[in-house]
Amino acid sequence: MxxxxxxxxxxxxxxxxxxxxxxxxxxxxxxxxxxxxxxxxxxxxxxxxxxxxxxxxxxxxxxxxxxxxxxxxxxxxxxxxxxxxxxxxxxxxxxxxxxxxxxxxxxxxxxxxxxxxxxxxxxxxxxxxxxxxxxxxxxxxxxxxxxxxxxxxxxxxxxxxxxxxxxxxxxxxxxxxxxxxxxxxxxxxxxxxxxxxxxxxxxxxxxxxxxxxxxxxxxxxxxxxxxxxxxPLITNSDGTKFGKSEGNAIWIDPELTSPYAFYQFWLNTDDADVIARLKVFTFLTREEITEYERLVAEEPFRRAAQRRLAFEVTAIAHGASQANAVIAASEALFGQGDLATLDAPTLAAAVDELPHADVEIGTPLSAIGVETELFRSAGEARRAISQGGLYLNNVKVDDADAKLSADDLLNGGFALLRRGKKTLAGIRVNTGDTPGLRSGF
RNA sequence: GGCGGGUUACCCAAGCGGCCAAAGGGAUCUGACUGUAAAUCAGCCGGCGUAGCCUUCGCAGGUUCGAAUCCUGCACCCGCCA
Missing domain, CATH: 3.40.50.620 (HUPs)
Incomplete structure (x- = not known):
């Protein structure tokens, strides 16, 4: 693309x-x-x-x-x-x-x-x-x-x-x-x-x-x-501040806001705002934007305008290849397919785009959630789990004390932790090929 | 320099000796509904955690069985007067 x-x-x-x-x-x-x-x-x-x-x-x-x-x-x-x-x-x-x-x-x-x-x-x-x-x-x-x-x-x-x-x-x-x-x-x-x-x-x-x-x-x-x-100051139609995600600013430095998070920010643009954003943040022509205006009105559920917006702005800020990589990762993670069918390289690339942690089998999921900054504290993690807000590999976690088990691993030794509907973190497990020595230094 | 007012959790803002981890609103977060949308409704909303405990109300001391609340000092902010 x-x-x-x-x-x-x-x-x-x-x-x-x-x-x-x-x-x-x-x-x-x-x-x-x-x-x-x-x-x-x-x-x-x-x-x-x-x-x-x-x-x-x-x-x-x-x-x-x-x-x-x-x-x-x-x-x-x-x-x-x-x-x-x-x-x-x-x-x-x-x-x-x-x-x-x-x-x-x-x-x-x-x-x-x-x-x-x-x-x-x-x-x-x-x-x-x-x-x-x-x-x-x-x-x-x-x-x-x-x-x-x-x-x-x-x-x-x-x-x-x-x-x-x-x-x-x-x-x-x-x-x-x-x-x-x-x-x-x-x-x-x-x-x-x-x-x-x-x-x-x-x-x-x-x-x-x-x-x-x-x-x-x-x-x-x-x-x-x-x-x-x-x-004009860009404003959201629902009255919230534009340019913030979970209260944090969206930076153009990829170290501060990952290209994946950047792309997701744009993808989540409100229908009511997306046409105005295309005008301001992309180089699409008047003719093309008019067409998207029609698409938003007639088939908003496809979110064609949001997809295009997210791709275009990510490409402007981080380059076309990075934008395409981020789309591939998003499709793998949000796609309809079973995560277990994803191959290891695809998973590795996707996890790479997410905040992720290298852990061992047996680590409590709540701790992994804190380490990957899905949650601010263990208490918040427990709260989310009790509210039904944590998923491991797209399966809801019921037990606040649940630990990562070997059965949870997908291809390549990966697992995916999700908070709510769309906040993801990757888990990588060292599959034991390296010597298990914990020599002092 | 004098007088008065102020400093509370992410933000605004109540509280004015125990019932205060602290009202209310906003924001964030989770759930339901959905289109990885909006609106709406519900829940959560300092930390650890079964009960319970720990740290917080500008900073430092003090009074008291007990302080966000009273006293003293300090810092910073605002206003009026000089």
């Missing part, structure tokens, strides 16, 4: 029209002005990613794909990783951030740059440029900052920004450090405008205040009119 080619949909007159159709623009500066600038020739644009963790997550993926679409339309992307802004911290609506060490932030910058460059082409005239705002911020003295930059900002306007006013109203208040964040980000836009001629910044809707901060600053000091695009 091959993923869709990354391309723009030529049935649209302008890339802007495609972005609007995909639901990627919720707020913007003058769209018609931007449309004509884009029609006149390649536009240089940027989006910033602050290093607040060692990996980007699905919220960032929206921005990366928005950037990619603009790049496919011939424009020049500048991917900014905020080595400076990451040291300050964007005000969250709820509470003050804990500052991370400089070493930590520097390390995250390196990691995020590597991730970001995987989503944007580095070939041709409009290859991606990686920039770091620490390059122009680290040498700035407090006096320069206050005289040259700060003078352009009115406190009244700064206080009016949603991010700041929300915090002022909350119990947490806001530090001067975080209050200053918007100045740094506005200055980034100005620097990129001056140095590189960047005239468009995109970002999430929650960044809108910061985006227009840059636009205003450039208008004020350079007398130039530049653009900003804000994409």
């Amino acid at each position: 091959q993923p869709a080619t990354q391309q723009i949909d030529t049935s649209f007159d302008s890339i802007i029209d495609e972005l609007v159709w995909r639901g990627l623009i919720s707020v913007s500066t003058d769209l018609d002005a931007l449309r004509s600038d884009l029609a006149a020739g390649p536009v240089k644009y940027y989006c910033g990613f602050d290093p607040t963790a060692g990996s980007l997550h699905l919220g960032h993926l929206v921005q990366l794909l928005l950037m990619r679409r603009l790049q496919l339309a011939g424009n020049v992307p500048y991917a900014l990783v905020g080595g400076a802004t990451g040291l300050i911290g964007d005000p969250r609506p709820t509470a003050e951030r804990t500052l991370n060490s400089r070493d930590q932030v520097a390390q995250w910058v390196t990691q995020l740059q590597a991730q970001v460059s995987g989503y944007l082409s580095d070939e041709g005239d409009n290859a991606v440029r990686l920039v770091n705002n620490l390059d122009w911020t680290s040498q700035l003295s407090a006096i320069d900052f206050l005289r040259d930059i700060g003078k352009n900002f009115r406190v009244g306007a700064m206080l009016a920004k949603d991010a700041v006013s929300a915090r002022l109203k909350s119990d947490a208040g806001i530090s001067y450090t975080e209050f200053s964040y918007q100045v740094l980000q506005a200055n980034d836009f100005l620097e990129l405008f001056r140095r590189e001629g960047v005239t468009l910044q995109s970002g999430g809707q929650d960044q809108w205040g910061n985006l227009v901060g840059g636009v205003d600053l450039i208008r004020r000091v350079e007398r130039a009119s530049v653009h900003a695009l804000g994409s």
Whole structure:
């Protein structure tokens, strides 16, 4: 199975029209002005990613794909990783951030740059440029900052920004450090405008205040009119937060969220959301997505749209071969066939995709469940078993004290433990070929 | 610097000497129904575990037979005044 080619949909007159159709623009500066600038020739644009963790997550993926679409339309992307802004911290609506060490932030910058460059082409005239705002911020003295930059900002306007006013109203208040964040980000836009001629910044809707901060600053000091695009926060139709599974973020780093878990996340997309997700997260054309819209309406039980979505996004993030491997594993594990009929290599590959444990015959199933993180504690495991929520090789486990026996092993010495309907873990048993010595070291 | 208010389990939030492992809501989780969906209903929801025990209510001490609840000190947060 091959993923869709990354391309723009030529049935649209302008890339802007495609972005609007995909639901990627919720707020913007003058769209018609931007449309004509884009029609006149390649536009240089940027989006910033602050290093607040060692990996980007699905919220960032929206921005990366928005950037990619603009790049496919011939424009020049500048991917900014905020080595400076990451040291300050964007005000969250709820509470003050804990500052991370400089070493930590520097390390995250390196990691995020590597991730970001995987989503944007580095070939041709409009290859991606990686920039770091620490390059122009680290040498700035407090006096320069206050005289040259700060003078352009009115406190009244700064206080009016949603991010700041929300915090002022909350119990947490806001530090001067975080209050200053918007100045740094506005200055980034100005620097990129001056140095590189960047005239468009995109970002999430929650960044809108910061985006227009840059636009205003450039208008004020350079007398130039530049653009900003804000994409909507992706929300689930049932009101829960998008991009979380069991309360944990879905990361694009395969070490943090396995490709299998990543694929399963998308596969479980709600019918009510799946078309919107195809628009945002895949390169399928309008025509193809319209067809899936029909399929969801007429035969939702086949879940064709979810399957395609899961495959496409997994391929974008982890590559086509990994996406196909994960599909094969999912089909083996969720297929109708008897697990006992699966051959050892198929099982081995499937177990490899799952959290798994190497254990010995006689280990209590509850302990295996804890080791594979199916459960947080033995008590939770016992509780689940008593509620009928644990299965060994698709057979419900009745006894909270049940242990793994040799009869439970499938081909190749594997077994499968399942919590609830769809959370799986693999069990591998060392079949005793190795000497049973437990020499001290 | 002064005065007042606050810090409870994943989140919000009650409790104000024993009936408190701690109300209520949300989230997560499990079951039924299903399409590895949604909605709905039911259960669970600190740890170990048959009873029972252990660790928790910002931190450290103290009073008491007994403290999340009272006292002292400390830290942090919010507001008003200077």
